[in-house]
Amino acid sequence: MYDLLIILSLTALGYFAGGWAERRHYRSIEKREQELLHIPAISMKSVPYPGEEVAAAEMVHGSAVISIDYFKRLLASLRNIFGGTVASYESLLDRARREALLRMKESAPGADLFVNVRIETSAIGKASGKRSVSCLEALAYGTAIFLEQKP
Amino acid sequence: MKYTARQPRTNHNVSPVSPIRELLILLGGLVASMVLIYILLGLGADLLVQHISPQTEQKLASFFGSKKNPGKGQSMEEQWLQSLVDQMETKKCVQLPYPITVQVSPSKKVNAMALPGGRIVVLSGLLKRVRSENEMAFILAHELGHFKHRDHLRGLGRGLVFAVVSTLIGGSDGALSGLVQKSVQVSESSFSRDQESAADRFALDVLNCAYGHVTGATDFFKHMPKKQDPGALGHYFSSHPENQRRIKALIKLQRQKHYHEGKRLPLPIKEGKIKKSASSP
Numbered sequence: 001m002y003d004l005l006i007i008l009s010l011t012a013l014g015y016f017a018g019g020w021a022e023r024r025h026y027r028s029i030e031k032r033e034q035e036l037l038h039i040p041a042i043s044m045k046s047v048p049y050p051g052e053e054v055a056a057a058e059m060v061h062g063s064a065v066i067s068i069d070y071f072k073r074l075l076a077s078l079r080n081i082f083g084g085t086v087a088s089y090e091s092l093l094d095r096a097r098r099e100a101l102l103r104m105k106e107s108a109p110g111a112d113l114f115v116n117v118r119i120e121t122s123a124i125g126k127a128s129g130k131r132s133v134s135c136l137e138a139l140a141y142g143t144a145i146f147l148e149q150k151p
Numbered sequence: 152m153k154y155t156a157r158q159p160r161t162n163h164n165v166s167p168v169s170p171i172r173e174l175l176i177l178l179g180g181l182v183a184s185m186v187l188i189y190i191l192l193g194l195g196a197d198l199l200v201q202h203i204s205p206q207t208e209q210k211l212a213s214f215f216g217s218k219k220n221p222g223k224g225q226s227m228e229e230q231w232l233q234s235l236v237d238q239m240e241t242k243k244c245v246q247l248p249y250p251i252t253v254q255v256s257p258s259k260k261v262n263a264m265a266l267p268g269g270r271i272v273v274l275s276g277l278l279k280r281v282r283s284e285n286e287m288a289f290i291l292a293h294e295l296g297h298f299k300h301r302d303h304l305r306g307l308g309r310g311l312v313f314a315v316v317s318t319l320i321g322g323s324d325g326a327l328s329g330l331v332q333k334s335v336q337v338s339e340s341s342f343s344r345d346q347e348s349a350a351d352r353f354a355l356d357v358l359n360c361a362y363g364h365v366t367g368a369t370d371f372f373k374h375m376p377k378k379q380d381p382g383a384l385g386h387y388f389s390s391h392p393e394n395q396r397r398i399k400a401l402i403k404l405q406r407q408k409h410y411h412e413g414k415r416l417p418l419p420i421k422e423g424k425i426k427k428s429a430s431s432p
Binding site for chain 1: 156157158162164165166168170171173174178180181255
């Protein structure tokens with residue numbers, strides 16, 4: 001009985017606290033994305049400028065780790081039964097990827113563009129067979145290009 | 152042509168669904184399918200129960216703790232209860248494929264249980280409320296009725312089915328399976344109304360066979376305080392608050408079968424001690 005109460009309160013906590021953290025995070029992401037919107041981050045392997053215009057190139061990365069909560073996990077385990085889109089995890093991945101990309105951009109102040117940008121995702125803290133709440137990491141990396149003359 | 156970088160208006164990577172709505176739909180679907188599986192497999196278990204041999208039942212019994220040898224290590228109260236059961240068996244009022252052992256378990260609850268492997272567990276709370284030998288004999292005979300009709304296995308079958316289903320769905324260590332198991336434990340199923348009525352009818356026959364009359368059969372239901380908390384009473388009352396119905400059914404059956412009233416035998420137990428030969432047949 002007490003275990004049931006504990007599970008229910010953790011789920012409620014996940015819904016309210018997790019939801020609050022998510023809304024707050026999205027506000028921050030949207031604000032910072034708007035600020036960094038003028039610097040392109042592209043997946044091309046080549047630099048669309050002649051070599052002599054490039055002053056410096058530097059490998060940069062940014063990573064973000066987001067934890068799931070009990071509510072999202074409950075929704076996902078219910079989804080595991082019936083199949084379909086696991087909507088509760090989608091926002092986690094979306095947040096992690098965008099946050100990682102933002103951190104990558106923020107790690108190279110003054111860069112004019114980022115080329116060869118890649119995003120990778122991995123689950124961490126996922127102990128199989130144990131009841132643990134795992135989290136996921138998104139890593140964004142690429143090459144920051146600094147030009148001689150600002151375009 | 153001038154290109155202006157801008158943000159997409161909507162987030163295409165996140166499905167626009169309300170999490171609460173999704174939870175309700177999924178939980179509703181889960182509960183509905185669990186109920187369906189429970190009913191179907193429960194029916195299957197009921198069919199299966201008829202074919203479980205006494206040997207298999209003995210094996211199942213080991214899951215519920217070891218069985219004491221009759222007569223060895225039994226307390227005075229247990230010996231008295233055992234003698235009542237043995238008496239019914241030697242008079243051939245009850246015929247079961249295996250010997251029955253009676254055990255007394257300390258608890259404030261007023262209840263008695265029929266467990267697989269021929270074990271009757273009487274809670275000490277019930278012993279304190281009983282006022283005559285006939286009354287106690289009726290309760291024991293009622294439990295014997297559950298053995299006769301194999302109700303104890305039926306209840307087990309459903310429970311097992313539920314445990315198996317939840318493990319299959321969520322995995323034995325999933326959050327969901329924990330949730331299901333907890334809620335199953337909370338709403339621990341009891342015998343159904345029909346099963347109780349059948350055991351009552353059986354007990355009345357046994358009582359008449361063993362004592363030659365049926366006095367004391369309805370005593371226990373009458374002794375219970377009317378506003379007793381039903382949760383504390385176990386399967387005698389919690390699953391059926393309609394004691395009056397059971398009393399009436401017993402009296403009606405008594406008239407139909409022309410069973411007589413007789414003398415109530417006093418309890419051999421006084422303040423925890425047993426008077427010798429008070430319960431000899």
